[in-house]
Amino acid sequence: MKFKTVLRSEKKRLLICRHAKSSWLDTSLNDFDRPLNKRGERDAPDMGRRLLQRGIRPDLIMTSPAARALGTAVHYAGQLGYPLEQVQPNPILYAATVPVLIKIVQEMAPQVNTLLLVGHNPESTALANTLGGLAIDNIPTSGIVALEFAMVSWLELAAGKGTLLFFDFPKKQE
Structure with a gap:
């Protein structure tokens, strides 16, 4: 009897991304539908380029479906060469608590070694x-x-188990 060998990484990477700056100009829009503003449209692609420069290649990009988060995810995907049709909106991410977010990550498929959330x-x-x-x-x-x-x-994901690789944001000076 032959067994199929499945290569599994002994390391997982989680990139926790806050959406880019959103617009408050149209007060008739509800919070969910607020788009990115000019700064957000500039910063999101820049941060995607920074991820690319670090050699980050996510196996999965999962995002809140809120307009500002989805727009951010699309910019990251574009810069990283990640297929836009594979960006995965998850409605639970819009208002999830930390325990719910941890559960979502714990349920990731084993072949996902780098998750961009x-x-x-x-x-x-x-x-x-x-x-x-x-x-x-x-x-x-x-x-x-x-x-x-x-x-x-x-x-195996649990509190305090992660090692910080980096913390980056648009105004950070390297």
């Missing part, structure tokens, strides 16, 4: 702090916290 604050900051044992006051708009986990399965 685009969401909202304060949940994005709280998730990064919880998983990485960090003390970040606030992930700015378009900010990205990258954590690495020494684990084979996302099911």
